[in-house]
Amino acid sequence: GQNIDQPTEMTATEGAIVQINCTYQTSGFNGLFWYQQHAGEAPTFLSYNVLDGLEEKGRFSSFLSRSKGYSYLLLKELQMKDSASYLCAVSPSNDYKLSFGAGTTVTVRA
Amino acid sequence: EPEVTQTPSHQVTQMGQEVILRCVPISNHLYFYWYRQILGQKVEFLVSFYNNEISEKSEIFDDQFSVERPDGSNFTLKIRSTKLEDSAMYFCASRPGTSGVGTDTQYFGPGTRLTVL
Numbered sequence: 001g002q003n004i005d006q007p008t009e010m011t012a013t014e015g016a017i018v019q020i021n022c023t024y025q026t027s028g029f030n031g032l033f034w035y036q037q038h039a040g041e042a043p044t045f046l047s048y049n050v051l052d053g054l055e056e057k058g059r060f061s062s063f064l065s066r067s068k069g070y071s072y073l074l075l076k077e078l079q080m081k082d083s084a085s086y087l088c089a090v091s092p093s094n095d096y097k098l099s100f101g102a103g104t105t106v107t108v109r110a
Numbered sequence: 111e112p113e114v115t116q117t118p119s120h121q122v123t124q125m126g127q128e129v130i131l132r133c134v135p136i137s138n139h140l141y142f143y144w145y146r147q148i149l150g151q152k153v154e155f156l157v158s159f160y161n162n163e164i165s166e167k168s169e170i171f172d173d174q175f176s177v178e179r180p181d182g183s184n185f186t187l188k189i190r191s192t193k194l195e196d197s198a199m200y201f202c203a204s205r206p207g208t209s210g211v212g213t214d215t216q217y218f219g220p221g222t223r224l225t226v227l
Contacts, residue, residue, distance in 0.1 A: 031214055042219060045215050048215055087153065089153075091214070095158050098155060098216060100155075102152045
């Protein structure tokens with residue numbers, strides 16, 4: 001089976017930085033994805049890591065350590081519109097189906 | 111920018127009825143997926159589809175479910191006899207699958223909210 005853990009909720013202030021951790025134990029590994037999901041909407045792709053290290057895309061960065069089964073998503077210069085659920089997902093097979101964590105709800109306060 | 115589209119946005123049906131959820135993947139994508147998300151729960155994989163056949167399916171995807179790509183653009187999910195527990199948001203996703211940057215990334219449609227009464 002697949003086990004993907006992330007915190008349930010996080011709260012931060014506008015302009016601050018928040019780090020969302022994700023640990024995983026899966027039967028295989030073909031990459032780790034982070035998606036953003038606003039309530040009632042579809043997941044929107046944020047980042048993809050398949051090799052160890054940091055990937056930076058504007059205000060969002062994602063890190064992967066395959067040996068530790070660990071990733072984090074870093075959100076910088078938080079804005080109110082960043083309030084959403086952030087989903088960690090692992091692709092355990094060549095088919096690239098995604099196994100999702102339960103999501104971390106981030107609330108940005110003024 | 112190309113998008114995955116899904117219809118209808120909301121479907122209400124009676125228990126035991128058949129429903130067909132429709133998706134139009136991004137036009138040059140080769141791999142197609144269905145996921146569902148029960149309210150307040152995580153997104154769950156249902157089925158993946160490539161080259162006109164199912165490549166993988168989950169335990170959820172039992173004999174009541176089927177998928178089809180009836181033409182060059184549509185990708186459908188059929189639930190033969192709906193149950194109360196099928197009530198969920200159903201997402202279609204597609205990915206390019208050819209070599210190059212971004213080919214492993216799945217892009218999700220806006221979803222169909224299915225309510226079974």
